[in-house]
Amino acid sequence: MIQIDNVVLADEVVEAKFVCDLAKCKGGCCEDGDAGAPVTEEEMEIVRKNLAAILPYLTAEGRLELERQGLFTHDDEFGYVTPVMKDGLCAYGTRDAAGIIKCGIEAAYNDGKLGWKKPISCHLFPIRLIETSGYTMANYEPRDVLCKPACAFGKKLKVPVYQFLKEPLVRKFGQEFYDTLHQIAVEHFDITTPNRK
Known part of the structure; x- marks a missing residue:
């Protein structure tokens, strides 16, 4: 240690x-797991304040899931997490033409719409x-x-x-x-x- x-x-x-090999894994960590991505209270507040900038980068299914479940859900093991859709994909995730999962929050960040990249639990993966x-x-x-x-x-x-x-x-x-x-x-x-x- x-x-x-x-x-x-x-x-x-x-x-x-x-080193992530997105051509092979297709960003599967955004849909493979026991729950959504863990988020902190501070991160939840950032998403709430910047929701209008994030929503255009999400799929229609993702937006509906946020309306149905809320922006975050609570998991007994992980605490507050991002909601997931029925197929397991994070509600904030999208797929590009190659089938690679991308983060809608990060897409908004990359376009300069907000100054926060994504939850640190996602950014640090595979470190937990x-x-x-x-x-x-x-x-x-x-x-x-x-x-x-x-x-x-x-x-x-x-x-x-x-x-x-x-x-x-x-x-x-x-x-x-x-x-x-x-x-x-x-x-x-x-x-x-x-x-x-």
Whole structure:
């Protein structure tokens, strides 16, 4: 385990290799799971305030599901989550012409309609954060079948999980945290690949 301040990371965050291979997985993490994406109170408020900017990027089915279930639902295990449709797809998700699932919230962000990319639980996948008494646990939890292409692609490119997820790690914990993690990776885990920019 790696501890930086009150964050405890599984060794696999540094040791394992991972790079999403969307051509193969089709963004399936947005529809494969026991519930929607976990969201914080702050994130729910951001969606509520920016709903008018987000709605045009959703499917008609997604918008109807938001009307039916609400913008968020509560799960006994994960707390507040994004609602999912009958086929398992997140209500905020869409499919492009190639069948790849994209996030409607992120699409609005990419078009400059809001200054927030998407829930941090989505951005950090396959790292899952678990809040415990005074600590945040960061575990590496790829899907057994769905993420096999990403694990293989990461090994081929020799990219550790934490480097692939640099942007969301910095977003969540800050640049100093990430730099410390990278230093630990180089000094204690023999990571020789360059730090991703």
